[in-house]
Amino acid sequence: MLRLRPYKDCDARVIVNWIKSEFAFRQWCADRYETYPVTSEDMNQYYRRDSHNDRIWGMTAFDESGIAGHFTMRFPKANQDEIRLGFVIIDDERRGRGLGREMVALAVRYAFAFVGVSKVTLGVFENNPAAIGCYRACGFKEVKRQKRESYQCMGETWDCIEMELIKS
Secondary structure, three states, X not given: OOEEEEOOHHHHHHHHHHOOOHHHHHHHHOOOOOOOOOOHHHHHHHHHOOOOOXXXXXXXXXXXXXXXXXXXXXXXXXXXXXXXXXXXXXXXXXXXXXXXXXXXXXXXXXXXXXXXXXXXXXXXXXXXXXXXXXXXXXXXXXXXXXXXXXXXXXXXXXXXXXXXXXXX
């Protein structure tokens, strides 16, 4: 059974070890980090930039075996009625066991019950079918945008799928 707690600097040394390739790295962070491989200090510096910003925070999922996953939550709009999930990652050695779905479901519950939002959104690259399947299993639906969000990753253009889950 997974539980959530706020991200701590010591989590970074575990999380960065889950990223075994530049492809997986870019699927996780797009262009938010300049170089691969990312170090725990890189990750902590990234989060320190927002340490005084109450609109974004990191969360860590854990169980009796230790840290199992990580994600960020942020308010993308001024009205704070929406949470956007980002940097969603699960321990690569524990994938395929439903932990991603469990962690995302916890994030959604937290957003609705404790943060009090009415909508949770996220973006996922089209080339990440496992993540897309996880989000769909949690109830997220694809949202059509007027202009698709794209990133330059590894010499290619990667398109994002926008997804949302509205509180029922």
